[in-house]
Amino acid sequence: MSCMVKICGINSEDAVLAAMSAGADALGYVFFPPSPRHISLNGAATLTERVPDSILKVGLFVDAGNEAIANAVKAGNLDMIQLHGSETPDRVKEVQDVFGLKAMKAISVSTTKDLDKAAKTYDGVADFLLFDAKPPKDSTLPGGNATSFDWTLLAGREWKSNWMLAGGLDPDNVAEAVEISNAPWVDVSSGVERTRGVKDARKINAFVRAAKGY
Ligand SMILES: O=C(O)c1ccccc1N[C@@H]1O[C@H](COP(=O)(O)O)[C@@H](O)[C@H]1O
Numbered sequence: 001m002s003c004m005v006k007i008c009g010i011n012s013e014d015a016v017l018a019a020m021s022a023g024a025d026a027l028g029y030v031f032f033p034p035s036p037r038h039i040s041l042n043g044a045a046t047l048t049e050r051v052p053d054s055i056l057k058v059g060l061f062v063d064a065g066n067e068a069i070a071n072a073v074k075a076g077n078l079d080m081i082q083l084h085g086s087e088t089p090d091r092v093k094e095v096q097d098v099f100g101l102k103a104m105k106a107i108s109v110s111t112t113k114d115l116d117k118a119a120k121t122y123d124g125v126a127d128f129l130l131f132d133a134k135p136p137k138d139s140t141l142p143g144g145n146a147t148s149f150d151w152t153l154l155a156g157r158e159w160k161s162n163w164m165l166a167g168g169l170d171p172d173n174v175a176e177a178v179e180i181s182n183a184p185w186v187d188v189s190s191g192v193e194r195t196r197g198v199k200d201a202r203k204i205n206a207f208v209r210a211a212k213g214y
Helices: 013-022 039-048 066-076 089-099 112-121 174-181 203-211
Strands: 004-007 028-029 055-060 079-083 104-111 129-133 163-167 186-190 194-195
Touching: 004 112, 004 203, 013 039, 013 129, 013 203, 028 039, 028 186, 039 066, 055 066, 066 089, 079 089, 089 104, 104 112, 112 129, 129 186, 163 174, 174 186, 174 203
Parallel strands: 004 028, 004 186, 028 055, 055 079, 079 104, 104 129, 129 163, 163 186
Antiparallel strands: none
16 A cells, blocks of 8 residues: 655645655645635745655645736746636636646545536546545635545545545544545645644654555
8 A cells, every 4th residue: 555645735844844855746835815824926936946846846726816826836836736616627627728737626525426526527627636525614714624534435436537535634544544545646734734734744754654655
């Protein structure tokens, strides 16, 4: 059991170094002001400049316009665009065309119907699907809520697009989550934080090791 790992919500130099030295395959940068992990364009430039080309730099957006995405892509030299709002399949295609970059569409999951719907709409359109839990009712964020869903819903399903499992993962549950879902990639934010919005180097290291089965 081993999978690729994205560490999301990178907002400090310590977090960049921790994720790189742990062996993360992708780093996520949040461009959504209500998030405690949101970074500025200057922050994006600083926090991406030492990241080698072998590690994907992913920008996270929620129903953002082209100008906001363009500014972030330029500042952070991003490789992939994560769309974590209510973007339609046509909007996913538009983002791919306009920016010439890979696009990942977040899918909120609570029942198998959500997966059936994603299979008919975004599968084969987005380069990656990102299966995340539906946000709790009292949350102001569409993701990054430390909430998981039933991983058995994904067991045995096949997708045309590459995909990531997200939502409430942490160093203690990620191995089981991968075992059950057979996820090729996992994505984490809250589960590797000391306090909300503050990454913890030891948890990042433990998460990558557990996900990769070291
Ligand atoms: O991390 C955020 O602040 C965030 C804000 C808005 C949309 C998505 C966000 N994060 C993504 O949510 C999932 C699950 O995160 P968690 O591990 O449960 O905290 C993950 O894909 C993050 O990229």
